[in-house]
Structure formats: C-alpha cells, structure tokens
Amino acid sequence: MIGVSFMRPNPLLAVNQLKTYFYLDQKKIAKAVDGVSFTVQPGETVAIVGESGSGKSITALSIMKLIEKPGEIVEGTITLNQQDLTNLSAKQMTKLRGNEIAMVFQEPMTALNPVFTIGNQLTETLRKHRSMTKQEAQLEAINLLKTVGISRADEIIHEYPHQLSGGMRQRVMIAMAISCHPKLLIADEPTTALDVTIQAQILDLMVEMKEELDMALLLITHDLGIVSEYADRVLVMYGGQIVEEAPTRELLRTTKHPYTKGLLESLPNLKEDVDRLGTIKGTVPPAYDLPTGCRFYTRCPFAMEKCKHSNPDLIEITNNHVVRCYLYEKEEMQSVESNT
Numbered sequence: 001m002i003g004v005s006f007m008r009p010n011p012l013l014a015v016n017q018l019k020t021y022f023y024l025d026q027k028k029i030a031k032a033v034d035g036v037s038f039t040v041q042p043g044e045t046v047a048i049v050g051e052s053g054s055g056k057s058i059t060a061l062s063i064m065k066l067i068e069k070p071g072e073i074v075e076g077t078i079t080l081n082q083q084d085l086t087n088l089s090a091k092q093m094t095k096l097r098g099n100e101i102a103m104v105f106q107e108p109m110t111a112l113n114p115v116f117t118i119g120n121q122l123t124e125t126l127r128k129h130r131s132m133t134k135q136e137a138q139l140e141a142i143n144l145l146k147t148v149g150i151s152r153a154d155e156i157i158h159e160y161p162h163q164l165s166g167g168m169r170q171r172v173m174i175a176m177a178i179s180c181h182p183k184l185l186i187a188d189e190p191t192t193a194l195d196v197t198i199q200a201q202i203l204d205l206m207v208e209m210k211e212e213l214d215m216a217l218l219l220i221t222h223d224l225g226i227v228s229e230y231a232d233r234v235l236v237m238y239g240g241q242i243v244e245e246a247p248t249r250e251l252l253r254t255t256k257h258p259y260t261k262g263l264l265e266s267l268p269n270l271k272e273d274v275d276r277l278g279t280i281k282g283t284v285p286p287a288y289d290l291p292t293g294c295r296f297y298t299r300c301p302f303a304m305e306k307c308k309h310s311n312p313d314l315i316e317i318t319n320n321h322v323v324r325c326y327l328y329e330k331e332e333m334q335s336v337e338s339n340t
C-alpha cells in the first residue's frame with residue numbers, strides 16, 4: 001500500500017485523505033492538514049506527535065468540525081461509526097459533539113465559560129444531551145466531579161472557573177467531556193499547561209476514564225515521553241502530513257523517519273541505540289510556504305537530491321509500519337517481494 005496510511009477494518013474513527021486549508025489571501029493558502037489518513041479502533045489510544053505547527057490541532061478540530069473561516073475542509077472524509085461527518089449539518093454535528101465525540105483542550109479557560117459556575121456548565125450539558133431534570137443533573141454533576149477525583153465536589157459546583165487551579169480546571173473539563181459517555185475522546189495537549197506531577201495525574205485519570213467507559217482516546221502531544229507511556233499507536237506529523245505511523249513499541253524500537261529520530265533525540269533516556277543526530281535545527285515550515293519536495297528536506301541530515309524535488313509517498317515497510325521517506329524505498333520493495 002503506497003500513499004495512504006493503514007485503513008483497518010471496522011474502525012471507530014476513519015480519517016481519509018483529509019485536507020484542511022486556510023485561505024489567507026488570494027495567493028496565500030495555508031495547507032495546515034494536507035492529505036492525512038488514519039483510523040482509531042474502539043478502545044484504542046492513538047497519539048499524534050509533532051512539533052508546533054505540524055498540524056495536530058487542525059486535524060483534531062477538523063474531526064470535531066470546528067474549523068472556522070478562512071479555514072475549510074477541502075477534501076477527504078471523516079467517518080465515526082460508519083457515519084460520514086463531512087456531510088452533517090451544524091445542528092447534527094452539535095448533537096454528535098457531546099454524545100459521541102468530546103474534546104479536551106490545552107487551556108481549559110478557553111473552553112469553560114467564565115461567567116457560569118462549574119455546576120451550571122456541567123448541568124447544562126447533562127440536561128441538553130442526557131435529558132435530565134435539574135435535580136438529576138445536579139446529582140450527576142457532583143458524581144462526575146467525584147469520578148474525576150474532585151473531593152470537594154459539592155462546593156466546587158458553586159465556584160467559577162477562575163477560582164480553580166489549572167489541574168482542577170482540567171479535571172472539570174474531563175468531567176464535562178465524559179459526561180455523555182462519548183466513544184471517542186480527543187485530548188489536545190491536555191497537560192502542557194500543568195506542572196509535571198499534575199500532568200501525570202491528569203493523564204492517568206484520562207486512561208482510567210477511558211477504560212471505565214470503554215472510550216477510544218486520540219491524544220495529541222509534542223512529548224514522546226507521554227506517547228511511550230500511554231499510546232498504543234503513534235502518528236508522527238510534519239508539515240501537515242503523517243511522516244511515520246506504527247505501534248508505539250515498534251516506532252520507538254525501529255524508528256525510521258529522520259524527523260522521528262530527531263524527536264527521540266530530545267529524550268535521551270527513552271532510547272539508547274537511536275542514531276545520534278543532535279537536536280533538529282530549525283522549525284516546521286509555515287503551512288503557507290511548504291517546500292516543493294520532502295517537507296522535512298531543509299532540516300534533514302540525510303537529504304538527497306531527489307528529496308529536494310519531490311515529496312515521498314508513505315511507504316509500507318512492514319504490515320504495521322509506514323514511513324514517508326526515500327531512504328526506505330528499498331525496504332519497501334523487499335517487503336513487497338517477500339509478500340508475493
């Protein structure tokens with residue numbers, strides 16, 4: 001299989017050749033997500049990693065259908081439980097967001113409403129999506145807050161978001177996200193704003209909730225340490241595209257893409273035998289000015305002449321590992337030969 005990522009049978013979520021562009025002006029188009037395909041199986045934890053600007057959040061927001069002008073999903077399909085989200089109306093999508101997919105954002109203050117109490121915000125969701133009475137919703141809100149480890153739940157429901165610490169706010173966001181038992185929880189850098197011990201608590205909480213409610217988790221992070229601990233599978237993004245995808249252990253053990261190797265380099269204890277590259281110099285190219293060839297070309301220590309001129313397709317090197325890099329063309333041919 002060339003050019004596409006794995007499309008496994010009966011996925012919960014299937015993203016196929018997604019392109020989300022921002023039309024900045026007549027000549028300037030930011031290709032924030034440019035042909036991304038992947039699946040998430042029920043109950044699975046899939047991580048998306050990549051540096052700032054690689055297209056992780058826009059992928060997540062596209063799945064939630066929260067892309068605003070001048071941004072637009074220009075191509076591709078997104079299916080959740082066989083239902084094509086790309087054609088849903090805004091109203092249908094609002095219903096689905098709460099019920100079947102929920103998202104936790106990096107900074108909960110942007111998602112919580114500062115003028116309503118925590119209780120108000122939680123009960124509103126419960127009344128809207130689970131048709132509860134005011135009293136039922138109030139009780140359930142307290143239960144949910146306790147579930148996410150907030151012990152003073154009956155006091156907290158009367159407080160406003162600004163009265164809580166960052167970690168507590170993130171717990172409230174998780175309570176809101178899981179309140180309608182979604183099948184898929186998308187967490188976009190849910191812990192970057194928190195200190196390290198709270199980070200671990202929040203991530204552990206999400207995993208606990210995921211298991212209890214049998215949810216799948218799409219975990220967005222730039223931290224490969226988090227990936228190694230929590231994810232079943234990893235998608236590495238660069239310049240709006242997936243450059244490597246594999247099960248977590250496989251990706252860490254037999255890292256292929258020079259970019260992934262560079263990312264691992266910043267975690268000296270995670271992998272001892274990775275080819276030492278030094279930190280990757282430079283930054284992700286802006287989405288409105290991507291190089292014509294391989295998007296990593298300008299930063300790649302192994303760049304060859306052809307990398308400058310054409311962008312490689314995703315190459316399947318084993319049946320669960322794909323990489324977008326000309327260094328592995330031979331490996332692909334061997335694997336094709338050995339399959340026939």
Ligand SMILES: Nc1ncnc2c1ncn2[C@@H]1O[C@H](COP(=O)(O)OP(=O)(O)OP(=O)(O)O)[C@@H](O)[C@H]1O
Pocket residue numbers: 022024030031032033050051052053054055056057058059071222285286287288
């Ligand atoms: N509203 C917008 N208008 C124009 N360009 C945008 C917009 N939102 C995102 N982009 C561009 O799309 C690209 C991908 O952005 P995205 O927010 O998905 O990155 P990210 O991987 O989530 O980064 P970070 O780790 O910083 O959150 C970037 O080049 C960004 O500048």
Ligand SMILES: [Mg+2]
Pocket residue numbers: 056057058188
């Ligand atoms: Mg982001």
